[in-house]
Amino acid sequence: MKKLLLIVFVLGVLATAPFIYERFSVEQANDTYEVVVPELHLQGFENWGLEEQQVMDHLKNAGVHAFAVEPETIxxxxxxxxxxxxxxxxxxxxxxxxxxxxxxxxxxxxxxxxxxxxxxxxxxxxxxxxxxxxxxxxxxxxxxxxxxxxxxxxEKPITYNMERIDQLKSEGFGIVLRISNAVDEYNNDLIDQMAQIRETYGADQVLFTGEKVLGMPKQQPVYNGDDSQKEDELERYTDFFKEQGFSVLQIEFYDQEGFQTYGYELGNRVLRLHSLDLYDNRPPESYIERAARGVKERNMRVLFVNMFDAGKLEAGSLTPEGMLQNSANTIRGIHQAIPDQFEHGKAQPFAEISQPIWAKLATVLAIAALTGLLLLELNKTLAYIGIAGIVLGGAAWAVLDIGLIAKALALFVGMIVPVAAVGQALNVKDKKDLILRYVIAAGLALAGSWIIVVLLYGNEFLVKIDEFRGVKILYVAPIVLIALYLLFKNRSWFGYFKEPVRYYQVVILVVIAAALSYYLMRSGNSASVSGIELQIRAALESLLYVRPRTKEFLIGYPIFIFAMYLVMKGHRLANVLYIGAVIGFMSLVNTFTHLHIPLGLSFLRVVYGLVFGLLIGLALIYVWKLAVKGYKRFLLPRWNR
Structure with missing residues (x-):
């Protein structure tokens, strides 16, 4: 039974290999980014006495590709x-x-x-x-x-300034069309004008302004419609943009109401945009670092640079010439910091990716087989029930394309794979077996990550229109599950509560407590990071292209190596350390749940973590041996007097 399930699992994973390759190839092929600045800022410099040609020459030399143009208003x-x-x-x-x-x-x-x-x-x-x-x-x-x-x-949009657009195009700049939601039946000619501009000037990128995208209901008293009108408006505009071949720009960290509808309706015609305000009182290096990381690590293909701040000029902290030069230097620094594999030009959407029903069914069979393998360790009947449940639910997703089921399956895989990775190492025979178990654990975690990537497959995940759900659960569930699994496999542990506490047991518990405390402090986007660590991170990124995750190479993997060593040496409670070890493989899986991060980069990050984690784990064993020798030579004789 186990051999059959293992064969099904391996074949199910391998069957989806073409789609992993497809996504990797699509990401590698999309290597062009562009820098866009607001046309209003060009006017701002002009209003402060700088010649228009002077400003445009500076920006062109700095590597600005396009201007974002808004319609005229009162x-x-x-x-x-x-x-x-x-x-x-x-x-x-x-x-x-x-x-x-x-x-x-x-x-x-x-x-x-x-x-x-x-x-x-x-x-x-x-x-x-x-x-x-x-x-x-x-x-x-x-x-x-x-x-x-x-x-x-x-602020109601009236018309695009065609003379201005023609002037910018003649200077060699691209055009990004900005549009607010304040369009109604009286100024709807703007939409036809957008189609004209796209056809004449190739301006096929649209950036929405405000909290709501075009077509969403407006605030009173502008809008007095009902929800049916809202749906009609959204459908009308998304159909128009789709027919005209427009792409829409998604602003990172800024959720515009209704944008997801555009994302789904336009398919792959979504570009990720990262906005930078060069005068929000941060050092220039931070803007350069943020921009470079966005392009390299988060599939950002448009960098929107706010390069003008009238308040700074009014306060006298900068002159117009100084502000222009500073902005140009920062933009130039951004280009220099972005890796050579990327080129500057007009950004393009990712090619469309999709998968047929047979690939979905193969993925479901792989999940069912993995579930069966895990549950067989507990109960045969339970394994059959688990397999049947996964097959039925997965078939419903594959046939009916119910996205919620796919997300539930992805979360389920993310929860059980770290447990499987660690759980297979409860018995370690020798040093060769220790290394083999480490490789098997890494392979299982990577296979689970592979399954998640194939489950949540499509352009909507690639550009974060949709995403993996349940990250907080993923932080905690594997720890709870491995603890329960260890208790099930080691029921004799309950007897240890009656025995006196030994020193090495205290050491083990302290290590676990310290690791879990550090893990909880570092989990989530709001975790605080010291200045020294930021410098270490920057150094690692500079040296390695992408830094490995701290929870992996400094916590999870070293503890796993150390735990397997103690198990090999016959320490009865060493398995407790696996509770801390599961953090490393949970983090590995979590890396791939960030589906907007390029696969190649995530894989490189994981490889670094596994290699460094192994080395640190081996070093931890060496330190332990020295500590044991010192204990036996110096402390034990004194205590036995």
């Missing part, structure tokens, strides 16, 4: 003097006789400027019934128009 048109803006207070001061007429009205006034008639007509059309011409004029004799609504109306 605010931007007023700043560029394409129209004149009056708030209600200023209007009433100029026209006191109108105070009574507009005393209960909420809104503001605009007037056209000479030479911008066409743009002003677009503005009127964009506000529909919310704008009306008044009987009043400004000091230049231009008619005043009243726009009803709050200040949010000044």
């Amino acid at each position: 605010d931007s048109l007023a700043n560029s003097l394409a129209l004149v803006y009056y708030d209600k207070h200023a209007f009433v001061q100029e026209h006191p006789d109108a105070a009574l007429e507009f005393q209960n009205a909420t809104g503001f006034f605009i007037a056209p400027t000479e030479g911008n008639d066409g743009l002003f007509e677009q503005t009127i059309a964009a506000f529909g019934p919310n704008i009306q011409q008044t009987t009043y004029t400004n000091e230049d004799g231009q008619p005043l128009y009243f726009i009803e609504g709050g200040q949010w109306q000044t």
Whole structure:
């Protein structure tokens, strides 16, 4: 029975090898990243007296590839003097006789400027019934128009500045189109304009602004619709973007409501974006390090660099020339820090990856066989029940494509594989067997990770539209399971509670307590890290390309090696150390549950951890031998007097 299950497990894993290779190849082929800066920041430097050509030349030489362009708004048109803006207070001061007429009205006034008639007509059309011409004029004799609504109306997108886009393209820059959710039936021509820009200038990347993507319901009083309208709007816009061949940019660490819908509907046309604010009071090295790590380790393909801060200029801490030079130097440093395997240019989406139903079924059989192998150690009937449950649930996922089942299976594998890796080493015969058990444990953990990668397979996981669920459970469950398993296999342990405590037992318990305490402190994204450790991490990354995980090579693996040595020497309670050892293999599996991290990089990280962990474990054995010799030679004789 065990041999049959082992054969099924191995064959099930190997059958999915083409898909591991496919994902690795897709990640390796997508090696182009781009640096994008806001076009508004270009205007910012111009407003502070720098020549436009000077700024663009600096940015081009620094390696900026594209500008993110937003549609014109009342605010931007007023700043560029394409129209004149009056708030209600200023209007009433100029026209006191109108105070009574507009005393209960909420809104503001605009007037056209000479030479911008066409743009002003677009503005009127964009506000529909919310704008009306008044009987009043400004000091230049231009008619005043009243726009009803709050200040949010000044940020409503009106039209893209085609002349500006043409100018930027002529300078050799790409265009990323930014769009907010403030689009309604009156300014919906913007969407057709986006299609025109994509066709004319190749601008096929879209970056949403604000907390909600285009098509989500707006806040009152802008939106008065219901959920059905929300679904219709989202479907309309996602269909449009899909038909036009647009890609959407996903901002890391910033969840925009509704973005997941775009991610699923557009399939592989999602690019990951990491945003950097060069003036949020961090050292320049931190921006360079963050950007390089994002491209290398998290599949970031767009770096959005906020390079201008008017507040710093107003405070006098920087001059415009100094800020421009500093921004250019930082961008240049980012390019230098990113490994040579990546090139700078226009970022492209990952090629589409998918798997047929037979591959899913092969994965299910592998999980069922692994489950059976583990449960056979406990009870034969229980093993049959476990196998049947996995086959039925897995078949439902494979046939009906129920994603929740796939995630549940992935979590299940992540929980049991570390236990299997450690549990197979409860009996160690000699030194060769110790090394063999270590290799087998690593192989089992890697095989389990392989299964998780194939279970959660698709572009939505590659770019973190969707992800592995249950990381917190994965941190704790293997420790609990291995403890229960050890108690089941060593029921005689309960008798030790009646015996006197020995020194080596205290040492073992102290090691376990220290390891678990350190593990709990270091688990999760919010764990604190000392300055010295940050320097060590940076040095390891510089030397090794990617640093191994501390929980693996400093805790889990050395404890595992040491535990197997003590088991080999016949220490009765040495198996207790396996509770700490399971942390290393849990961390190995956890590495591969970060599905947005390139497979090759995760594998390299794991190999480093296994090699260094083995060496440190062997060193720990050597130190233990010295300690035992010292104990027998110096301490034991004194205690026996």
